[in-house]
Amino acid sequence: MLATLIVTLREGVEAALIIGIILSYLHKIGLEREGRKVWLGTALATVLSIVGGFGVFLIMGTTTEGLFQQLLEGFAMLTAVIVLTYMVFWMHGGGKGMTASINAKVQAAVSSSSVTALAVLAFVSVLREGVETVLFLIGTTSSSTPGEALAGGLLGLIMAVVVGYVVFKSSRKVNIAAFFKWTSVLLLFMAAGMLSNAIGEFHEANLLPPIAKRIWDTSGFLSEDDFFGGIMMALFGYNSSPSLFQVISYVSYLAGTMYMFFRTPQKIHSTNGGTQHAE
Incomplete structure (x- = not known):
């Protein structure tokens, strides 16, 4: 539940930032009345993302045990790691002029005077975030039941709406750059855990050799079934009995991404076209 909450919160705030940029620009050029088209596209994309996510979780939950499920979950988590990593570094670099591009x-x-053009722009922008969210949530299925994932996702979306509202309505400057910086760090830890879990699925499917199947076992001290152990698994990919291959992949991914992440300054474009730097 906690993992799905964090993912939907992060992606929801990113979607809110995009919609806020669109609405702010419409206000700037005196076309606030066109905002209803933006909200229409946003609503349609949100509903489609929720329905699609529910369908994916239903399929993942009803897949029979065995080789097919192991490969399906393994490749789903591997895909989520790739997309998540790309998203984190794309946003870390300021989205390549996201504000100017959206404006x-x-x-x-x-200028096209099209009734649907603004709705389509909002729809595509929000749907992209929705697709990313669904991919990430597939990678968290091993640490959440469908009910927990749904509850965490809905709570994350509600919190994202609140954060988005505060960002654009507050008279005080909100440090959105710091929010994206530290949620990005947390997402990289989650991605490292997904990569390790994907390796574990490939071990079970005999697609990858485990090398050393179990290099330690801390389940007696901290099990993934415990409350705290479950939190550690959801946030940091904790595994009480990993193989050597899983440990190597986890440490290598985390070391490489953290080095690249912190060696360059973060740029998050604000809604007025400027740039915020995280300290």
């Missing part, structure tokens, strides 16, 4: 698309939509 240009809004201007093009307004």
Whole structure:
């Protein structure tokens, strides 16, 4: 539940940031009335993402045990790691001029005088975040039941709406850059855990040799079934009895991504077109 909450909160705030940029630009050029089209596209993308996510979890939950399920979960988690890593570093670099790019698309939509252009822009922007969220949540199925995943996801979305509202309505400057910086670090830990779990699935499917099947066993001290152990597994990919291959993949991924993440300054473009730097 905790993992799904964090993922949906992070992606929800990112979607809110994009919608806020669109609405802010419409306000800047005196076309606030066009905002209803933006909200229409946002609502449609949100509903489609929720339905799609529910369908994916239903399929994952009803898949029979065996080789197919092991391969399905392993490759799903591996895909989630790749997409999550790309997203973290794309956002860390400021989204390659995200504000300017979105403003240009809004201007093009307004200039086309199309009734649906703004709705489509919002729809595509939010749906992309929704697809990313579904991919990430697939990677957390091993640490959450469908009910827990749904509860965490809904709570994360509600919190994202609140954070988004505060960011754009508060008269005080909100340090959104710090939020993205530290949630990115947490997501990289989660991705390392997903990678390790994917390796574990491939071990069970006999696709990868375990080398040393179990290099330690701390289940007597801290089990994944315990409350604290479950939190550690959801947030940091804790495994009480990992193989040597899993430990190597976890440490290598985390060391490499953390080095790349902290060696360059973070740039998060604000809604007024400026850039915030995280300290």
